[in-house]
Amino acid sequence: MVKVSMLSTGEEVLHGDIVDTNASWLSELFFEQGFAIHYRSTVGDQLDELESEITALSLKSDVVIVNGGLGPTTDDLSALAAANALGVELELHQEWLEIMTHYFARLGRPMAASNDKQAMLPAGAEMINNPVGTACGFSIELNGAVIFFTPGVPFEFKRMTTDEILPRLKQRFPNVERLECNKLYTFGLGESGIADRLKSVVLPKGFSLGYRSYMPFIEVKIFSPYQDVNIEQVIEIISGELAEFTLSINQPLIGAVGHLLEQNQIHISALEQVTGGEVARGLSLDVNAQKQFVQCVVDNQAQPLSELQDALLISDEYRQDTQSAIVVGSFKMEDQSIALVLISAEYHFAQQVSFAREYPLKSQQILLSTVILDMVRRYLQQTNMLATFSHFDRLAFIEG
Amino acid sequence: MVKVSMLSTGEEVLHGDIVDTNASWLSELFFEQGFAIHYRSTVGDQLDELESEITALSLKSDVVIVNGGLGPTTDDLSALAAANALGVELELHQEWLEIMTHYFARLGRPMAASNDKQAMLPAGAEMINNPVGTACGFSIELNGAVIFFTPGVPFEFKRMTTDEILPRLKQRFPNVERLECNKLYTFGLGESGIADRLKSVVLPKGFSLGYRSYMPFIEVKIFSPYQDVNIEQVIEIISGELAEFTLSINQPLIGAVGHLLEQNQIHISALEQVTGGEVARGLSLDVNAQKQFVQCVVDNQAQPLSELQDALLISDEYRQDTQSAIVVGSFKMEDQSIALVLISAEYHFAQQVSFAREYPLKSQQILLSTVILDMVRRYLQQTNMLATFSHFDRLAFIEG
Numbered sequence: 128m129v130k131v132s133m134l135s136t137g138e139e140v141l142h143g144d145i146v147d148t149n150a151s152w153l154s155e156l157f158f159e160q161g162f163a164i165h166y167r168s169t170v171g172d173q174l175d176e177l178e179s180e181i182t183a184l185s186l187k188s189d190v191v192i193v194n195g196g197l198g199p200t201t202d203d204l205s206a207l208a209a210a211n212a213l214g215v216e217l218e219l220h221q222e223w224l225e226i227m228t229h230y231f232a233r234l235g236r237p238m239a240a241s242n243d244k245q246a247m248l249p250a251g252a253e254m255i256n257n258p259v260g261t262a263c264g265f266s267i268e269l270n271g272a273v274i275f276f277t278p279g280v281p282f283e284f285k286r287m288t289t290d291e292i293l294p295r296l297k298q299r300f301p302n303v304e305r306l307e308c309n310k311l312y313t314f315g316l317g318e319s320g321i322a323d324r325l326k327s328v329v330l331p332k333g334f335s336l337g338y339r340s341y342m343p344f345i346e347v348k349i350f351s352p353y354q355d356v357n358i359e360q361v362i363e364i365i366s367g368e369l370a371e372f373t374l375s376i377n378q379p380l381i382g383a384v385g386h387l388l389e390q391n392q393i394h395i396s397a398l399e400q401v402t403g404g405e406v407a408r409g410l411s412l413d414v415n416a417q418k419q420f421v422q423c424v425v426d427n428q429a430q431p432l433s434e435l436q437d438a439l440l441i442s443d444e445y446r447q448d449t450q451s452a453i454v455v456g457s458f459k460m461e462d463q464s465i466a467l468v469l470i471s472a473e474y475h476f477a478q479q480v481s482f483a484r485e486y487p488l489k490s491q492q493i494l495l496s497t498v499i500l501d502m503v504r505r506y507l508q509q510t511n512m513l514a515t516f517s518h519f520d521r522l523a524f525i526e527g
Numbered sequence: 528m529v530k531v532s533m534l535s536t537g538e539e540v541l542h543g544d545i546v547d548t549n550a551s552w553l554s555e556l557f558f559e560q561g562f563a564i565h566y567r568s569t570v571g572d573q574l575d576e577l578e579s580e581i582t583a584l585s586l587k588s589d590v591v592i593v594n595g596g597l598g599p600t601t602d603d604l605s606a607l608a609a610a611n612a613l614g615v616e617l618e619l620h621q622e623w624l625e626i627m628t629h630y631f632a633r634l635g636r637p638m639a640a641s642n643d644k645q646a647m648l649p650a651g652a653e654m655i656n657n658p659v660g661t662a663c664g665f666s667i668e669l670n671g672a673v674i675f676f677t678p679g680v681p682f683e684f685k686r687m688t689t690d691e692i693l694p695r696l697k698q699r700f701p702n703v704e705r706l707e708c709n710k711l712y713t714f715g716l717g718e719s720g721i722a723d724r725l726k727s728v729v730l731p732k733g734f735s736l737g738y739r740s741y742m743p744f745i746e747v748k749i750f751s752p753y754q755d756v757n758i759e760q761v762i763e764i765i766s767g768e769l770a771e772f773t774l775s776i777n778q779p780l781i782g783a784v785g786h787l788l789e790q791n792q793i794h795i796s797a798l799e800q801v802t803g804g805e806v807a808r809g810l811s812l813d814v815n816a817q818k819q820f821v822q823c824v825v826d827n828q829a830q831p832l833s834e835l836q837d838a839l840l841i842s843d844e845y846r847q848d849t850q851s852a853i854v855v856g857s858f859k860m861e862d863q864s865i866a867l868v869l870i871s872a873e874y875h876f877a878q879q880v881s882f883a884r885e886y887p888l889k890s891q892q893i894l895l896s897t898v899i900l901d902m903v904r905r906y907l908q909q910t911n912m913l914a915t916f917s918h919f920d921r922l923a924f925i926e927g
Binding site: 139141142148154155156158164165166167170317319320326338340341348410417484488489492 | 541546642748808821822892
């Protein structure tokens with residue numbers, strides 16, 4: 128197995144000024160391509176720390192991707208740190224200097240003296256082209272590892288990685304096999320409940336599971352060799368074990384709901400007293416649902432209702448007003464519980480729920496809108512409307 | 528100087544499924560508090576890698592924050608790795624087991640067998656309370672460093688860090704001086720524009736600037752010694768240089784708008800054709816604005832308008848229907864531009880804008896709703912309604 132690590136440099140990353148999206152982008156790409164990152168670190172703009180981290184990573188990995196520190200300022204130390212780690216001098220790469228000179232000439236702008244610095248690479252380094260910036264990349268060999276030095280600007284980094292670095296890696300490591308990841312989006316069960324249900328599942332060779340909590344879902348990830356023959360069956364077994372808690376596969380719930388609305392040509396509107404526009408936002412952003420989404424009213428100062436039946440009556444009136452096939456809604460009840468409604472011309476369903484524990488208001492909106500969208504899914508898939516989600520207690524329901 | 532490092536664990540972080548927001552949150556908080564992070568690393572769910580990284584960090588730092596790996600599944604290895612690094616066994620913390628048992632009993636739900644695992648801590652570890660989850664934290668001492676083990680769930684992590692860990696650090700390192708950070712939330716200028724405007728500003732001793740890009744704002748952060756006498760003046764100078772691009776200070780724009788609405792007892796409704804409920808969501812979640820927010824209609828299939836004036840007429844009618852003091856709105860125009868409106872009984876303002884470059888739909892909604900909320904702020908603060916934000920070209924406007 129090829130061991131790949133990544134080193135991000137920069138005080139702005141260490142101090143939390145920026146979120147390191149280059150790291151998560153590279154991690155996702157490299158994992159799929161079979162070059163899963165086994166270690167990642169971040170240091171500031173200190174020459175000695177940079178140098179020792181480069182050396183340390185060269186000893187624990189086969190491939191190191193260094194990101195940042197190639198700019199023209201005095202804070203940019205990656206080339207010097209690389210030269211020190213190698214025990215060589217920096218030397219001028221005439222080729223890159225000429226490319227930059229032509230670049231600035233074409234823009235009709237003088238090249239700053241500091242740009243010279245970006246053509247100074249460790250002796251013996253291989254230059255790597257950067258067609259969209261002034262910082263060329265370069266690679267060196269140290270302690271048996273190949274180390275790539277890349278620009279911090281995301282656009283330039285991604286381009287260099289896909290155009291130059293990945294092809295070099297595939298050539299150097301031709302036997303690396305790419306993986307596949309299939310995801311079940313689960314809701315309402317909790318990680319320990321999921322673990323309990325899956326503990327007796329025996330996975331085929333090369334398969335493994337991962338979990339990711341990302342409000343409101345827990346994603347159950349099935350990793351496998353790319354296009355393995357067992358994939359369909361394993362997905363079936365695992366979603367079977369997780370039954371009513373699996374809301375969608377390989378797309379978030381809203382994607383599945385959007386498909387169903389579009390396939391069935393169902394127009395939908397929403398009355399959101401309690402969910403603050405969260406349902407509307409989901410419907411408006413999904414590429415399929417947005418064609419089916421008619422209207423939403425967020426009634427922030429509506430009077431709480433006393434009867435669950437009232438929520439149905441209000442929803443039905445709105446359905447006729449908007450000429451929608453389905454109306455969904457969230458309503459405040461007098462006893463602080465929430466009524467969730469789905470109504471069509473020939474079917475109605477309303478449930479009265481309260482939260483099983485405390486959640487911040489934003490989470491409440493997200494959780495409730497997830498249940499609402501899931502009610503649409505169940506209705507259109509003609510499955511059981513009554514699910515037991517751990518976030519909620521159900522006080523009453525009406526169906527007919 | 529106290530050397531603090533952070534270790535994030537989890538395949539989902541290494542594989543790029545999530546962006547490590549816990550890391551950037553902690554980096555930002557700790558930098559302010561005087562515990563700036565000097566090194567950060569991420570490893571997967573491999574027991575030996577976790578164990579050796581814990582040991583390596585204990586040798587290079589005084590404080591280590593380990594995040595993740597405390598859950599109930601077989602992937603969660605932080606407690607075992609800690610025990611191995613210390614050379615001790617795991618033992619059951621009866622206290623935490625009882626807390627969890629009561630927690631599940633109160634919920635009327637059985638505790639899963641796998642939750643037991645979360646009460647197994649390294650012998651000699653100090654348990655750290657987690658009032659909002661089933662994973663207690665713990666701390667150990669290794670090679671002269673104190674190492675805190677924290678849950679990966681952001682809500683739980685943040686709570687534990689602020690309530691339990693930071694106080695312990697302040698007690699252990701009483702001479703650490705905290706910084707103060709005052710933030711200007713800027714919009715519509717861009718980092719190089721900001722840098723240009725601020726390059727001639729001379730900061731007092733101990734002051735420094737940082738920038739953080741977080742859609743839709745660029746936060747300009749003014750770091751200084753805590754309660755330094757120069758703070759007010761520096762804020763004034765810098766917000767003066769950034770003039771119309773500073774939307775709010777020390778709170779996001781919606782906070783400032785919420786205060787203004789509440790102080791002036793202004794009831795507000797919104798017509799959102801283009802912003803998908805994003806304005807409604809902001810108003811419903813802010814503690815002050817939510818008292819003033821009446822209603823929102825998201826009209827997803829409305830016909831595009833031909834005249835800017837039409838947007839004003841529709842908005843005025845809605846204002847009277849809802850008996851709101853102000854109505855704001857986003858409307859589709861026939862030429863693909865967007866009309867943004869603010870209307871009250873005695874004032875009206877409408878501007879027709881188009882995007883200066885391509886943005887994903889979700890970003891478009893956020894950018895437009897930011898301009899809308901900023902229009903409310905300008906109206907209530909009685910400042911210039913016409914700002915020049917780099918995201919937009921303004922095609923026309925009406926005011927009166």
